[in-house]
Amino acid sequence: MNIFEELGGKNSVFKCKKYLDHRFLPDNLPHRDDQIKSVAKYWIEALKGVTPPDVTIYGKTGTGKTAVAKFARKQLESISKEKDVNVRVEYIRCTDYTTEYQVIARLCQQMGQDVPYRGWTKAEVVHAFRDLFKKNVFGKNLILMIILDEIDILLKNDGDGLLYTLTRTENVSIASISNYVDFKQFIKPRVKSSLRDREIVFPPYNAQQLVDILKERSKLSFEDGVLNGDVIPLCAAMAAKEEGDARYALDLLRTSGELADEKGSETVYEDYVREAKEYIEHNKVTDIIMTLPSQQQKVLESILYLTKRKEEITSGRLYDVYKEFSKGDSVSYRRIFDFINELEMLGLISTKTISRGRGKGRTNIIDLQCDTELLEDAMWENN
Numbered sequence: 295m296n297i298f299e300e301l302g303g304k305n306s307v308f309k310c311k312k313y314l315d316h317r318f319l320p321d322n323l324p325h326r327d328d329q330i331k332s333v334a335k336y337w338i339e340a341l342k343g344v345t346p347p348d349v350t351i352y353g354k355t356g357t358g359k360t361a362v363a364k365f366a367r368k369q370l371e372s373i374s375k376e377k378d379v380n381v382r383v384e385y386i387r388c389t390d391y392t393t394e395y396q397v398i399a400r401l402c403q404q405m406g407q408d409v410p411y412r413g414w415t416k417a418e419v420v421h422a423f424r425d426l427f428k429k430n431v432f433g434k435n436l437i438l439m440i441i442l443d444e445i446d447i448l449l450k451n452d453g454d455g456l457l458y459t460l461t462r463t464e465n466v467s468i469a470s471i472s473n474y475v476d477f478k479q480f481i482k483p484r485v486k487s488s489l490r491d492r493e494i495v496f497p498p499y500n501a502q503q504l505v506d507i508l509k510e511r512s513k514l515s516f517e518d519g520v521l522n523g524d525v526i527p528l529c530a531a532m533a534a535k536e537e538g539d540a541r542y543a544l545d546l547l548r549t550s551g552e553l554a555d556e557k558g559s560e561t562v563y564e565d566y567v568r569e570a571k572e573y574i575e576h577n578k579v580t581d582i583i584m585t586l587p588s589q590q591q592k593v594l595e596s597i598l599y600l601t602k603r604k605e606e607i608t609s610g611r612l613y614d615v616y617k618e619f620s621k622g623d624s625v626s627y628r629r630i631f632d633f634i635n636e637l638e639m640l641g642l643i644s645t646k647t648i649s650r651g652r653g654k655g656r657t658n659i660i661d662l663q664c665d666t667e668l669l670e671d672a673m674w675e676n677n
């Protein structure tokens with residue numbers, strides 16, 4: 295028997311797994327009506343031929359920001375076609391295109407203009423982009439909506455030049471998506487004032503909302519009756535604890551199903567969800583650590599060391615330990631703050647500022663946000 299037939303013929307609890315994939319965009323997004331309406335309320339201007347205000351979408355990871363933005367894009371595209379209005383919506387994930395140059399080059403490419411990803415000056419790329427409007431490549435009065443997803447790191451590393459350029463291009467409306475509440479600190483006043491932005495906040499999902507989301511998705515993806523009674527509530531409860539992350543909830547459900555298949559079980563049991571949780575967390579931390587530069591890993595190692603000793607971790611103390619660990623090959627004290635920031639954005643640590651009382655100033659305290667054993671395993675595997 296052919297190996298693929300043999301594997302393919304195996305019984306599975308899944309009807310169609312793709313509906314649990316992150317990239318799948320459902321037609322229905324429970325508990326996001328308000329956010330969808332908020333976006334639509336601004337974007338509707340485009341249908342009247344007016345450039346909509348810029349919007350900023352904030353929220354923690356897995357709260358549906360990307361899904362809502364893509365959903366709104368689909369709807370706007372379809373209605374503008376119907377009404378014959380000249381609107382385009384371009385989506386860019388700024389973790390794939392990490393500088394102003396790259397984003398604008400990508401925009402040009404998506405709009406059919408061949409611009410190289412390197413080699414030109416920034417001015418040349420911007421010029422090519424603006425030419426698309428000047429020369430009416432897409433007809434007169436084009437309104438261009440640009441979704442800049444995951445914009446935080448770009449702003450932090452490349453500055454606000456991208457926003458400066460785009461806000462100064464007529465007929466362009468920006469929707470930036472961020473999960474770092476503080477991201478506006480990277481935008482200078484000259485840009486802030488022209489970014490006529492409206493903020494839309496995405497609160498974390500609670501357990502009940504996650505149940506609704508999972509039910510909907512599981513109907514499409516699992517065979518009838520294979521999920522034991524508490525599987526969905528358990529996935530939802532675990533994800534609600536992880537700051538209401540719907541992606542995590544979906545991962546738990548999918549991995550639990552995969553475990554059932556692996557074990558040859560026709561039912562997904564609650565225990566598989568617990569097993570799935572361990573598996574996912576292990577992978578998540580291992581993946582992050584593998585991509586960290588080695589100096590960054592040393593910083594994390596130092597945090598782990600101090601955490602295990604139950605010491606309070608101030609940046610000063612951290613730097614001392616880090617210097618020991620890196621054996622002379624260390625970066626400056628200032629650079630450590632960048633590392634701390636990045637580790638925080640990755641969700642591996644959290645920081646808080648505390649006041650030591652009158653006259654003693656304020657201190658930054660660092661807390662590890664993942665299990666010490668898990669982290670240790672992952673670091674060990676990586677070495």
Ligand SMILES: Nc1ncnc2c1ncn2[C@@H]1O[C@H](COP(=O)(O)OP(=O)(O)OP(=O)(O)O)[C@@H](O)[C@H]1O
Nearest residue numbers: 316323324355356357358359360361473507540541
């Ligand atoms: N209301 C919802 N209904 C159905 N699925 C949802 C809903 N909200 C989120 N999801 C799903 O959960 C996953 C995560 O959502 P999404 O990618 O939109 O989160 P995000 O806020 O962009 O997160 P991040 O900040 O990490 O990019 C996606 O697979 C998405 O389809």
Ligand SMILES: [Mg+2]
Nearest residue numbers: 359360361443
């Ligand atoms: Mg997203």
